[in-house]
Amino acid sequence: MAKLSLLWVDTPGLEDLDPALVAKAAGMALDQGGLLEAAVVTTSQEQAPAAVRQRLMGLPVAWLELAAEVGGGPEAHRLARAAVAVSRAAGRAAKGTLPPVYAPQPAQSVLVAGAGYSALAAAWEAAAMGHPVTLATPFDSVDQAGADDDPEAVSLLAAQLPAQVDLAPNSELTRLTGAAGGFNAWLSTNGDAPQTYGAVFLAPSGELVVGCEVDGLDPALCRPVSGLNPEDFAGPEDGWLHVAVLAGTAEAVPSYSFSAAMQAALALAERPKVQVSLLFSEARVAAPGGEKLFRDCREAGVLAVRVGPGKLEVRQGGRELAWADPLLGEELELAPAAIVLAEQATAARPAWLDNDLLVKPWDELVPDNPRLAGGRTSRTGLFITGALRGTSPGEARRDEAASAAAAMHQALTGKVVPMPAVRDNFCASCLTCVRTCPHGVPRYTVDHIQCAPAGCVACGACAAECPAEAIAPPSWGNPEMFSSLEWGLALAPEPKMVLFACAASGMPAVTSLSAQGHQWPAGLVIYPLVCAARMSQLLLLRALEMGAQRVLVAGCHPGNCRSITGNHKAMAKIASLSGELAALGLPTDALEFLPLASNQTRELASAVRAMAQKAGEE
Amino acid sequence: MTNAQLDTPVLILGGGVAGLAAAVDLARRGVAATLIEREPRLGGRASQFCCKATEACARCGACRLGELLAQAAQLPQITIYTAALAVAAQPQNDGWQVDLAPQPGGEIGPGAGRPLRERTTLNTQAVILAVGGGAFNPAGKTRFGHGRVQGVFSALELEAMLSQGALGPDGLAPAKVAFIQCVGSRDASLGRLWCSRVCCGYALRMGRVIRKLLPDSEVTFFHMDVQDYGRAWEDELPLMRHQMRFVRAMPGEVTAGDGGPQVTYALAGEQAQKEGFDLVVLSVGLGPPNGASALGELFGAAKDDDGFLTADGGPAGVFVAGAAAGPRSLNESIVHAGLAASAAAVRVASLTEARHG
Structure with a gap:
């Protein structure tokens, strides 16, 4: 049995905690197993007394970090929380749990695979922070712009590229494995040998495609906005040349695409004897300058026609357009000499992305999740930017690269995060962790599970799913989780209840409520989790077994989880376990998932109130 | 010193x-x-x-x-x-x-x-x-009645009402809600010739929240055009068109009526009409x-x-x-x-x- 020599509560927010309370909590832990030699509460390591620091030298220390959530609240609660904290460390020491493993230094090099503005911006940003950068482009030179890029902006950025950017022209990424701090990348110019990179930016150059316009147009009349030369257009002396610009007639187009169509319409309208009709279902003017451009078009004589999605009729073999005009109350027809079509930026998804790297579907890798804005993906250290991600051309791509690069730099150089520990002798190589981890950290190599050096966010999905208790992020293994839950529930008066609160949603709401002086029910144990993904059915059952009458899990709304599906996983576990509760003689609504945002304090308070009321009635 | x-x-x-x-x-x-x-x-x-x-x-x-x-x-x-x-x-x-x-x-x-x-x-x-x-002060658009006609709120006020639970089964429960878009944006008469980008997004989302809180309520969305708002937006728009009533018209004015604010608007090619609501929300633009x-x-x-x-x-x-x-x-x-x-x-x-x- 390991012995905990010294406990250190290193928690901002606990500074006002009465040392006597901690002593009492520590005493309780001592009574339980006699494991604790001393407990020290301090705000930071620097502020610890010199004597304490000296005693720490060479001793096995359980580092304990409660998040900043502790603060305010009645004293009894703080005691309970301190006890939870103390016992967590005690449990870790007692039950021989996984020791923290510190990863080898993450690789600092960065691979940017792609071309055009997004790729150059990523390379520039990474180099500006001192990372060695390899820019692998499928083209001969790096100033090759994508079809959706401004060529001038691209050549300007290419000229500014720092010298430490290693250029790999005519080179494509063909395979990628690993995660932050240790990616293996296969480049077509390197044969079979993979190179190691700390982070990877994937930013293939964009193409422009016509979409969102009505079918059946005569191809001989059609040309895309980007292929337009207004000089080709001039009307006859004695009449007009009619040109139709279609900008989202089947379905509305994005505003950058609408702006480009308006610019084309304006250029055409300035040609002699050319009459331009701009047809669209919605005028998308949200791009900078869009509204002014819209007005300029109309002032220049462009006919702006709103025609409901799919309401534009195509006749005469695709040479005539017809629509019902609500203002005139009649049907109008137009036989244009040319039809100009709006385009949208897109990029082909590399085939290897679906096979090799990910195991996960694209929507889980690049979900439309606000927590992964700015180029981030669910895999720490992998950034997907630009056209492949659907980011609008122009400055938004530069913002995205800058935001992504800051996250990359922090992941590779920030505080070294202990990586999940794996007990090889327990591991059955079932690969559950490989499938479960939303961040791609564990991978199977030869005969054991190996974790990437910098990708873990400690969400605990692996620990919740591993059937052999062989893997867990530090301090989130079953022994410490169970021990602290047991302690919290042992201290709580009846009716006992547990609130498991996710660090991104439930816990900030708890903190705000506590700061406002909210009175929590005395029997409520508030248990912080990094992510609802850590919720396991064993943990839920243990809570019920220890006398909790009700358990509430406050996690993020679907689509808002930083670990993508942590909230879904918790919901599924609660749903399936709830079906078994009746057989155990427990109320079928004893377990509940509350989707919550960090600012929904009122919703949390009322859910806890409702839970307490139900528990009190039983 | x-x-x-x-x-x-x-x-x-x-x-x-x-x-x-x-x-x-x-x-x-x-x-x-x-x-x-x-x-x-x-x-x-x-x-x-x-x-x-x-x-x-x-x-x-x-x-x-x-x-x-x-x-x-x-x-x-x-x-x-x-x-x-x-x-x-x-x-x-x-x-x-x-x-x-x-x-x-x-x-x-x-x-x-x-x-x-x-x-x-x-x-x-x-x-x-x-x-x-800066959010547009709706008092600058006097004909929409903000501060004058009871039941007219700015979208910022609605945000606060929804945060505080003032709207919903336990509070104000309007049966008919109208959102008026482009208040203080895309408006030549105010010299504000830009689209505020965010208003379609917040208004339709809050409309959807109101429909969830009060399933019997009717939400009307007076607008010129629906702007784009992220990748999933285009997929959600058809659903929202079922949940809410989309009216392509910019109302002329909002006046006090017997039961609540009255919105005057004209559909393309039609006569102006008045319609009563319990709550009118002015989607104020960013400046x-x-x-x-x-x-x-x-x-x-x-x-x-x-x-x-x-x-x-x-x-x-x-x-x-x-x-x-x-x-x-x-x-x-x-x-x-x-x-x-x-x-x-x-x-x-x-x-x-x-x-x-």
């Missing part, structure tokens, strides 16, 4: 999402920053916003303020002063000397920074203006920051044609982040702050290198 002295590589003005995101991104890059907020507490306009999730997250970004506040509180490179106003600024060798004056109020809470207590002179190499955009001209004078910051701040053509070492530079959603502001942080970090690095050879 001499001012307290403070040196900081980067000074950030504004403690809303853009300022906080700039501070966090600078810290990620290893650059220290001091952030000042003139109000007693951090958060800016986002702190009034409600969560707009219904069955799933609506990606409005309102929750990201909490995330940023928590991150900023934990990063040692970030120093935050609330109730602090920049009152004077002078360019100097390597950047700026800025005088800060304490403002009334200022509260201490978890992650809220601390109030500035004394006049302070701050030397900095770079300044990031993240003062946010240049309040006090943009004062900031412009203070730092000589450049402005674009519409009055938004811009780093282009402005003095060296002054950068702009978020809605102060143009209408932006919360998520866009957070990403936009990344570029200001990058530019400021590069400037600090080059100045430091120059100084130390």
Whole structure:
């Protein structure tokens, strides 16, 4: 049995905690197993007394970090929380749990695979922070712009590229494995040998495609906005040349695409004897300058026609357009000499992305999740930017690269995060962790599970799913989780209840409520989790077994989880376990998932109130 | 009395999402920053916003303020002063000397920074203006009756009502709700010739929240065009057209009626008609920051044609982040702050290198 020599509560927010309370909590832990030699509460390591620091030298220390959530609240609660904290460390020491493993230094090099503005911006940003950068482009030179890029902006950025950017022209990424701090990348110019990179930016150059316009147009009349030369257009002396610009007639187009169509319409309208009709279902003017451009078009004589999605009729073999005009109350027809079509930026998804790297579907890798804005993906250290991600051309791509690069730099150089520990002798190589981890950290190599050096966010999905208790992020293994839950529930008066609160949603709401002086029910144990993904059915059952009458899990709304599906996983576990509760003689609504945002304090308070009321009635 | 002295590589003005995101991104890059907020507490306009999730997250970004506040509180490179106003600024060798004056109020809470207590002179190499955009005051559009006709609210007021639970089964339960879009944007009569980008997104999302809270209610959306708002938006729009009534017309006026506000509008090619509602929401647009001209004078910051701040053509070492530079959603502001942080970090690095050879 390991012995905990010294406990250190290193928690901002606990500074006002009465040392006597901690002593009492520590005493309780001592009574339980006699494991604790001393407990020290301090705000930071620097502020610890010199004597304490000296005693720490060479001793096995359980580092304990409660998040900043502790603060305010009645004293009894703080005691309970301190006890939870103390016992967590005690449990870790007692039950021989996984020791923290510190990863080898993450690789600092960065691979940017792609071309055009997004790729150059990523390379520039990474180099500006001192990372060695390899820019692998499928083209001969790096100033090759994508079809959706401004060529001038691209050549300007290419000229500014720092010298430490290693250029790999005519080179494509063909395979990628690993995660932050240790990616293996296969480049077509390197044969079979993979190179190691700390982070990877994937930013293939964009193409422009016509979409969102009505079918059946005569191809001989059609040309895309980007292929337009207004000089080709001039009307006859004695009449007009009619040109139709279609900008989202089947379905509305994005505003950058609408702006480009308006610019084309304006250029055409300035040609002699050319009459331009701009047809669209919605005028998308949200791009900078869009509204002014819209007005300029109309002032220049462009006919702006709103025609409901799919309401534009195509006749005469695709040479005539017809629509019902609500203002005139009649049907109008137009036989244009040319039809100009709006385009949208897109990029082909590399085939290897679906096979090799990910195991996960694209929507889980690049979900439309606000927590992964700015180029981030669910895999720490992998950034997907630009056209492949659907980011609008122009400055938004530069913002995205800058935001992504800051996250990359922090992941590779920030505080070294202990990586999940794996007990090889327990591991059955079932690969559950490989499938479960939303961040791609564990991978199977030869005969054991190996974790990437910098990708873990400690969400605990692996620990919740591993059937052999062989893997867990530090301090989130079953022994410490169970021990602290047991302690919290042992201290709580009846009716006992547990609130498991996710660090991104439930816990900030708890903190705000506590700061406002909210009175929590005395029997409520508030248990912080990094992510609802850590919720396991064993943990839920243990809570019920220890006398909790009700358990509430406050996690993020679907689509808002930083670990993508942590909230879904918790919901599924609660749903399936709830079906078994009746057989155990427990109320079928004893377990509940509350989707919550960090600012929904009122919703949390009322859910806890409702839970307490139900528990009190039983 | 001499001012307290403070040196900081980067000074950030504004403690809303853009300022906080700039501070966090600078810290990620290893650059220290001091952030000042003139109000007693951090958060800016986002702190009034409600969560707009219904069955799933609506990606409005309102929750990201909490995330940023928590991150900023934990990063040692970030120093935050609330109730602090920049009152004077002078360019100097390597950047700026800025005088800060304490403002009334200022509260201490978890992650809220601390109030500035004394006049302070701050030397900095770079300044990031993240003062946010200004919301249009609906009183400037008198015919919509805000402040005059009972039952007419601005969208900001609706955000607060939804946050506080004032609207719903336990509070106000309107049977008919109307949103009027483009109040103070796309409006030549006000000289505000820009689309505010965010209003279609917030209005339709709040409409959806109202429909969820009050399933029997009817929500009408008066608009010119529905703007784009992110990747999943186009997939959600057809569903929203089922949940709410889309009317393509800009109402002429809102007047007081017997049962509530009356909206006068005309469909294309039809006569004007009046329709009664229980609640009318004016979707106010984002404009240049309040006090943009004062900031412009203070730092000589450049402005674009519409009055938004811009780093282009402005003095060296002054950068702009978020809605102060143009209408932006919360998520866009957070990403936009990344570029200001990058530019400021590069400037600090080059100045430091120059100084130390």
